[in-house]
Structure formats: structure tokens, C-alpha cells
Amino acid sequence: MKTFADKYTLLNGMTIPGMGFGTYNPKGGDSVEMVRTAIRAGYRYFDTASLYETERALGQAVKESGIPREDFFLVSKVWIDEMGYEETRVALHRTLERLQTDYLDLYLIHWPRRIEGDTDWKQIDLDTWRAMEEMKKEGLIRGLGLSNFLPHHLDNILENGTEKPLVDQLEIHPGYSQEAAVSYCKSKGIVVQAWSPLGRSRILENEFFQALAKKYNKSAAQICLRFLIQKDIIPLVKSANFERMKENQNIFDFEISREDMQMLECMPQDTWLGEHPDFHIPKKTCNLNQ
Ligand SMILES: NC(=O)c1ccc[n+]([C@@H]2O[C@H](COP(=O)([O-])OP(=O)(O)OC[C@H]3O[C@@H](n4cnc5c(N)ncnc54)[C@H](OP(=O)(O)O)[C@@H]3O)[C@@H](O)[C@H]2O)c1
Numbered sequence: 001m002k003t004f005a006d007k008y009t010l011l012n013g014m015t016i017p018g019m020g021f022g023t024y025n026p027k028g029g030d031s032v033e034m035v036r037t038a039i040r041a042g043y044r045y046f047d048t049a050s051l052y053e054t055e056r057a058l059g060q061a062v063k064e065s066g067i068p069r070e071d072f073f074l075v076s077k078v079w080i081d082e083m084g085y086e087e088t089r090v091a092l093h094r095t096l097e098r099l100q101t102d103y104l105d106l107y108l109i110h111w112p113r114r115i116e117g118d119t120d121w122k123q124i125d126l127d128t129w130r131a132m133e134e135m136k137k138e139g140l141i142r143g144l145g146l147s148n149f150l151p152h153h154l155d156n157i158l159e160n161g162t163e164k165p166l167v168d169q170l171e172i173h174p175g176y177s178q179e180a181a182v183s184y185c186k187s188k189g190i191v192v193q194a195w196s197p198l199g200r201s202r203i204l205e206n207e208f209f210q211a212l213a214k215k216y217n218k219s220a221a222q223i224c225l226r227f228l229i230q231k232d233i234i235p236l237v238k239s240a241n242f243e244r245m246k247e248n249q250n251i252f253d254f255e256i257s258r259e260d261m262q263m264l265e266c267m268p269q270d271t272w273l274g275e276h277p278d279f280h281i282p283k284k285t286c287n288l289n290q
Contacts, residue, residue: 001229004042004249008234010166011189014143016106017073018229019249020045022195022238023054031057034240039065041245047169047195047236049077049110050095053290059099069101077110077147078132079286083124088131092140098290107132108145108169112153112277122156133163145169147195148277151184158188169193169236174227174264175203175271182233194228197235199271208267216254219247226251227264 001008007015021043026034031054035046039061046062048054055076062072076099082091092107109128113121132144145167146157157165168185172178172194185192203209204220213220221237225248228235237248256264275282 001232001252003252008191008232010143010191011164012143012166014105014166016167016191016234017045018234019043019225020047020073020075020193020234020236021245022236023048023058024052024238026054026238027240030240032061035061036064037240037242038245039067041242042249043245044071045073045075047075047193048099049079049108050082050091050286050290051077051079051110051284053287055095055098056290059101063100073105074099074101075106075108075145076104077108078128079110079284080114080281081286083109083114083128085127085131088128089135092132092135094288096140103139104141106143106145106167107135107141108147108167109149110147111281112146112149113281116279116281121153125153125156126160129157129161129163133161136163143167148275150181150277153277154184154188154190164188165190167191167193167234169195171195171273171275172228172233173197173199173203173224173271174209175199175206175267176269176273177265177267179265182231186232191234192232193234193236195236196273197228197237198224200273203271206267208263212256212260212264215260216256218251218254221248222251223256223264226254226256227261230256230261 001018006018021038076095078091143166146165147169209220212223225235239245
């Protein structure tokens, strides 16, 4: 990625912007205003999920913008309690209605397991995937992807699905770089996306980051995002503030040295947010009446 406007090409030939905007849990709670501001700041790739309760706000802000739908890249996800063949079909229609659109650019399985220790997760993932494959054929989705899938979860889809997953969305930031999952995805041609690329801003106060920020004359947030860009990972960053939205795009005029990249990759793994696809599954339910 050389500029904010650059795109990656996915396995099915479609292109995807190199940076996306996250919509989870906006500060102040006004998602419509946050997305309006993000559109004004130049973002076109928006990440949402039925779990976040921001699909309706995103749909409204996109519609109001007057910008053609095809200029946007809209991604949503099927939550744990919407998984299964029939349930996923219903869930996607709910998502499309809330987003006021007749197609998604990508639809992702949000989490590979519904509860810890379940024994039927492989079958549930495949039933969900089959529904997604069908709805792609019906023109309701352009491409299919995954989120929080580790190599053993990915293999189930790769070996038994018809469509190949195009992306995998994982928690990634310095201090939690998930090298094993990232290199496995890359070996299969799956583009990796980073959720919570700033570790929800927890890591920005770290002394090492502060020193790097000074060295490169950038902010700690820009160091985090540039780190991901240099690893060919798509950051999905969120901010409710216009200046920070622009600051987060301004990361294409410098390069982090190899040595500093290596140090960032090897930072202590102490900024993990505490959710794990197999062992710490979020106990959250999706609000069907949002
Ligand atoms: N697939 C999944 O399971 C999953 C899970 C979690 C999140 N996600 C996705 O990933 C997106 C991003 O993750 P996130 O929202 O958890 O966290 P994040 O983007 O890592 O951090 C957001 C926080 O950083 C602050 N921030 C943003 N830019 C900044 C800057 N330049 N300087 C200082 N602070 C800055 C924001 O505050 P201000 O608003 O005040 O700027 C906000 O509090 C989500 O919105 C969601 O779309 C996916």
C-alpha cells in the first residue's frame, strides 16, 4: 500500500480498500454522526456487525451522503446466535434491511465457536458457510470471509466449503501480533484484517511507542497503523474525532525501519484484549429488535 486510496486484490478478483473504518461501540453513542464524519474524512470501507447495533446508523449515513452505493465497501458479520443454515439466511436479510442496501461487499462469520467446549462447531460453521455461499450466488453478497478464525478453524472451511474465504479479521496490534495465524492466512492467499488495531488505545501510552513516535515525528497511533500497513494487514480503525480520523490516514509518507518492525513484532504480549476464539468466547447476544 503506497497511498490511502490503494487496494488489495482478493482471491476472487474483487478489490478491497487498504484501510477500513470500524463502527463498534462509538464514543458518545452517536453512530450516525460518527459515520457521517468518517465519510467526510474520506473513509469508504465500513466494518459493522449485527452484534454492534450500528448497521442501521451506517445505512442511514451512507444513504444521506448521496455518494453512490458502489463507491462504498460495506462489511457485516453473522453473530454466534444467528449461525446455522436457516438462521444465517434470515440474519443476512435483517442486516441488508438495516443497512438499506441490497448487497454486502463482504459477509463474515464473526466467531468460529458459539460456546466453549462445543463439539459441533465444525458442522455449524459449515452450515453457516453453505447459506452464505448460496446467498452469494443469489447476488446478495460479493464475497465471503471469516473473523477470529485460527488455522484449525480455517482448515474446516478450506477443506469442506466450495467458496474460499477471502479475508480473516483478527485482533492484531503491536503486543498481540498473532504471527502464526497471520502467516497461515497468507499461505492460503487470505487477506488479513486487524481489529482493534490500536488495542483500543491501551498501547499508545507505552514508553517504547512514545520514543518511536518522536523518532519518526508521528503519533503513537500512526506508528501502530503503519506497522500493520508494512505487514500487508488491513487496519480497521475507529475514532469519533475528525482530526484523528485524518491523522490515522496520514501514514503513507514514512517507513518504519526493519529493526523497529522486529521490535514491534516482539513486544511483550500484554495488550491482548482478552477474547480467544476457543477459550474466551464473548458471552454476548445479538439484539434482534435493533
Ligand atoms: N471481528 C471482531 O471480533 C471485532 C472485535 C472488535 C472490534 N472489531 C472491529 O474493529 C474496529 C476497531 O476496533 P476498536 O473500535 O475496538 O478499537 P481501536 O480502533 O483499536 O481503538 C479505538 C479507540 O482509539 C482511539 N483513537 C482512534 N484514533 C486515535 C488516534 N489517532 N490517537 C489516539 N487515540 C485514537 C479512539 O478514540 P476517539 O474516538 O476519541 O478518537 C477509540 O477510543 C471496531 O470498531 C470493529 O469494527 C472487530
